[in-house]
Amino acid sequence: MSEKISVSLRVNGRDYTVTVAPNARLLDVLRDELLLTGTKEGCDIGECGACTVIMDGKAVNSCLVLAASAAGKEITTIEGLEQGGRLHPLQEAFMQHNALQCGFCTPGMIMSAKALLDQNPHPTRAEIKTAIAGNLCRCTGYEQIVDAIEEAAEKVGPKKI
Ligand code: FES
Ligand code: FES
DSSP: OOOOEEEEEEETTEEEEEEEOTTOBHHHIIIIISOOTTSOOOOSSSSSOTTEEEETTEEEEGGGSBGGGGTTSEEEOGGGSOBTTBOOHHHHHHHHTTOOSSOSSHHHHHHHHHHHHHHOSSOOHHHHHHHTTTOOOSSSOSHHHHHHHHHHHHHHSOOOO
16 A cells, blocks of 8 residues: 555534555545444445535535545535534434434435525425435335425525525
8 A cells, every 4th residue: 555645624614634555535534533433334345424514615425535625625514514412404304204213314305405505595395306306215215204304494495485
């Protein structure tokens, strides 16, 4: 393996510098170096969405992003959503709607939903379904997830006129 490299990352508003292999993925750094294990490792090939984080405002599969290429970008993980000990409205809504069972897909689902609501505070159900199309859930059947995101949108976004 070639020599390790130093990578500086900004995650959940904090700056980190890690020394990693040049081919280390963002997912590896988040989980193994920063111990932010809320981001899940599923398929490793960009198919399941369990590893979804937000990078510079866009939902990305962190298993497909080299850590080095994430340097200087603003990264948010599920751990970055609570503010002052309060859960994000998306997290609250997922609990209220029973939008999770085993919970493995949940961080990725919520990060995809957050990226959507940041761009489009009042999505239609179809837009919500499109936004989470890359996130697989084996437990819930998706309807409760869409319901939860719809409700969170009511709380997060400005009212439509
Ligand atoms: S682990 Fe990244 S998409 Fe499945
Ligand atoms: S809640 Fe189990 S995979 Fe979605």
